Amino acid sequence: MHHLALNVQHVGKSFASEEPWLKRLRRRNGKVCAVSDVSFQVKRGEIYGILGPNGSGKSTLIRCLATLLIPDAGRIEIFGHDLQRDEKTVKRLINRVSVDAAFFKKLSAMENLLYAARLYGMDGATARKRIREILERLGIKELHQPLEHMSRGMQQKVAIARAFLNSPILLLLDEPTTGLDPRSKREVQEFVLEVREDHDATVLLTTHDMDEADKLCNRVAIIDNGKIIAEDTSQGLKNLIQDRVPNPTLEDVFMELTGKQLVTEEDLVSET
Ligand SMILES: Nc1ncnc2c1ncn2[C@@H]1O[C@H](COP(=O)(O)OP(=O)(O)O)[C@@H](O)[C@H]1O
Numbered sequence: 281m282h283h284l285a286l287n288v289q290h291v292g293k294s295f296a297s298e299e300p301w302l303k304r305l306r307r308r309n310g311k312v313c314a315v316s317d318v319s320f321q322v323k324r325g326e327i328y329g330i331l332g333p334n335g336s337g338k339s340t341l342i343r344c345l346a347t348l349l350i351p352d353a354g355r356i357e358i359f360g361h362d363l364q365r366d367e368k369t370v371k372r373l374i375n376r377v378s379v380d381a382a383f384f385k386k387l388s389a390m391e392n393l394l395y396a397a398r399l400y401g402m403d404g405a406t407a408r409k410r411i412r413e414i415l416e417r418l419g420i421k422e423l424h425q426p427l428e429h430m431s432r433g434m435q436q437k438v439a440i441a442r443a444f445l446n447s448p449i450l451l452l453l454d455e456p457t458t459g460l461d462p463r464s465k466r467e468v469q470e471f472v473l474e475v476r477e478d479h480d481a482t483v484l485l486t487t488h489d490m491d492e493a494d495k496l497c498n499r500v501a502i503i504d505n506g507k508i509i510a511e512d513t514s515q516g517l518k519n520l521i522q523d524r525v526p527n528p529t530l531e532d533v534f535m536e537l538t539g540k541q542l543v544t545e546e547d548l549v550s551e552t
Pocket residue numbers: 295296297305312313314332333334335336337338339340341
């Protein structure tokens with residue numbers, strides 16, 4: 281298996297938009313440039329974080345990696361396979377989990393995962409066995425109660441469990457803990473760490489939570505306006521500004537590099 285889980289080179293993605301409210305945003309020829317000349321590499325077994333404010337291009341980037349969007353520019357390789365040339369192979373190697381995970385809330389974890397397994401073309405008996413295995417290994421005991429009776433953190437775990445149905449080795453987690461209460465947030469974070477250990481998975485996650493990036497990620501890329509403006513270990517990023525800011529946090533790093541706040545009052549309000 282290739283030692284580079286992910287190789288992203290000069291990827292760009294713009295959206296056509298004539299929305300008047302978008303005029304305030306960066307735009308060229310009526311286009312919103314969501315991701316611009318982004319390059320980075322993720323090693324096998326790493327947890328790599330993309331840290332950036334709302335609207336910085338994180339979801340667009342994840343959608344490009346998940347083959348849901350076609351980039352306008354650049355090249356993406358997953359375990360050495362070109363995303364566009366070997367789309368079929370790549371699709372077996374990756375799985376994306378997003379906050380807005382589509383579940384049937386009245387159905388149980390088992391029923392939801394069986395439904396997903398059918399979409400993957402697995403037969404019922406095989407699926408049932410595999411789902412038991414996955415949920416057990418992930419410590420999810422409530423197999424048969426409706427999802428709506430489970431905590432949001434637990435539901436998010438089920439979403440991640442679903443991502444293991446097709447044995448992905450690169451997990452794409454788009455803001456896995458956004459909107460969760462502190463306890464659920466901690467549960468999901470611990471879970472991500474476990475999943476990496478137990479399943480030999482590589483994880484790419486996006487977040488606007490600097491503590492999360494600090495706690496979970498081996499390396500962090502800071503993204504702003506669709507561009508990666510710095511990339512290093514959390515400590516390496518802090519070292520960048522150590523001489524100007526004593527005991528810096530990643531938030532300080534972001535502010536020093538961009539002159540902006542990472543999390544705005546508005547974000548805080550919309551999260552509660
Ligand atoms: N389908 C789309 N059509 C037009 N503009 C889009 C679309 N998706 C995202 N954008 C714009 O691209 C930028 C980046 O958005 P997004 O990738 O969702 O950022 P993030 O996930 O970091 O909040 C934003 O300005 C957003 O409005």
